[in-house]
Amino acid sequence: MLVRMTTNADEPQTRPRRRTPAGAAVLREDVTEAIRAAVFEELAAVGYARMSIEGIARRAGVGKTAVYRRWRSKLHLVLDVVSAIAVMGLPTPDTGTLEGDLRLLYEVTSRALRHPVASQIIPDLQAEAARNPEIAEAMQKALREGQEGVASKILVAAERRGEIREGFDDELALDLVSGPLYWRSVVIRSPKLPKGYLASLAQATAAAVKAL
Structure with a gap:
């Protein structure tokens, strides 16, 4: 007698296989x-x-x-997808200078923020975050472990090289590093960055952080 086999996989199997234990769905x-x-x-x-x-x-x-x-x-x-962004993270630059590291960070971040999909999703989720604490927490986690996580490593490296003073105000430094580009790309949604903007931003931010 032939016995029809069943499975929890996402599509039918073409040949009989060992039955999957109850509760252990096969997720492709x-x-x-x-x-x-x-x-x-x-x-x-x-x-x-x-x-x-x-x-x-x-x-x-x-x-x-x-x-x-x-x-x-x-x-x-959505919470899972947003959290996954934080796990992927951004590459940490290692040019040997604070200004060089900031410029690379801004170039990568700018491309990510100005991507057609990201430029639509981020403002929408921000609006939802104001009404939904779970989305707000996921967004904050993604930002902390994403750009802010990389920015922290850049600042620590600069401190070790002696480019910025020991015991600098890390919270203020992170605001200086992350704020301007986010403001222009996400908040006011500037359609195009001026020529040389990222290089000038990296130079000005490095000078500001060193002055802390």
């Missing part, structure tokens, strides 16, 4: 990544308030059950 990584990519696209297209599991599943080319196997709501899905 490529499907998970497709869903995460769809979240970014859906957020950029319709915003968090109008985003739905149905829309995400449709954009990812999967069924709703594939989404619900991984996340129980759109809030948890």
Whole structure:
């Protein structure tokens, strides 16, 4: 007698396999990544308030059950995606000078903030963060472990080289490093940075930090 095999995988199996223990669903990584990519696209297209599991599943080319196997709501899905950004992080520059490190940081950050998808998602999630403490916490974590985490390493390296004084005001220094570019790219959403802006910003910021 033939016995039909069942599985918790995201798609049917073509040949019988050992039965997966109850509660241990097989979650394909490529499907998970497709869903995460769809979240970014859906957020950029319709915003968090109008985003739905149905829309995400449709954009990812999967069924709703594939989404619900991984996340129980759109809030948890977005929180996971935002937190993943912090884990990926930015590369830490190592040019040997504070100004050089800041310039590289600004170049990488500027490209990231001005990406068409990011430029739509970040303001929308900021607005949601004002109403949702969980999103606010996830956004703060992403910022702390993202650019601020890299900026902290740059400042510590500069202190070790003797470019800035020992015991400098690290909170104020981080504000000086991270604030101006974020303000121009995310808050006032300047369509284009002036020629030489990032180099001038790195030079001015380095001078300001050294004066602390």
